Amino acid sequence: MDPITLIVTALAAGAALGVQDTASAMIKDAYASLKALVTKRLGGGPGAELVLAKHGRAPETWQAPLMAELAESGAESDRDLIVAAQALLDLLGDADGRAGKYTVDVRGAQGVQIGDHNRQDNVFNAPANG
Numbered sequence: 001m002d003p004i005t006l007i008v009t010a011l012a013a014g015a016a017l018g019v020q021d022t023a024s025a026m027i028k029d030a031y032a033s034l035k036a037l038v039t040k041r042l043g044g045g046p047g048a049e050l051v052l053a054k055h056g057r058a059p060e061t062w063q064a065p066l067m068a069e070l071a072e073s074g075a076e077s078d079r080d081l082i083v084a085a086q087a088l089l090d091l092l093g094d095a096d097g098r099a100g101k102y103t104v105d106v107r108g109a110q111g112v113q114i115g116d117h118n119r120q121d122n123v124f125n126a127p128a129n130g
Contacts, residue, residue, distance in 0.1 A: 003076040003085075004067050010034060010085035011052075011066070012059035013092050030088040037081045041073050 001009070014031030017023050035052060042048030051069055055062035075081055106112045113120050 003078075003082050004070050006089070007034075007038065007070060007075060007081060007085040008055075008059075008063055008067050010088045010092075011038065011055060012063070014088050015056040015059065017092055024091075027088070027091050030084070030091050034081075034084045034088050037078075037084050038070070038075075041075050041078055041081055042069055043073070 014034060017027060038052060039048050051066050055066045
């Protein structure tokens with residue numbers, strides 16, 4: 001994912017979850033930190049505040065204008081901003097308390113693979129004795 005898309009995705013996800021009472025303090029703090037970095041990168045003027053506020057309420061509508069503003073400001077090379085966005089997305093990925101990406105129960109299963117982008121060809125035949 002390119003840096004601008006990463007930042008905008010993190011802002012949208014943070015806006016969706018960060019305002020909920022069930023969001024942890026860490027998520028709320030990470031979202032606030034990311035917003036502050038974006039505001040600073042965009043110059044902190046009323047235009048930046050407006051685009052961020054509008055994006056927080058309607059991310060689909062304001063995604064393109066925010067991406068354009070971030071690209072124009074050189075955000076794709078702002079390491080602190082990219083790290084903050086990735087940190088927020090990492091927190092949001094762990095927000096439901098899962099230890100890993102998959103929950104798997106393979107009792108009685110045959111031909112199981114776990115992970116992404118696997119290929120498996122199986123031929124299941126009836127048992128020889130039955």
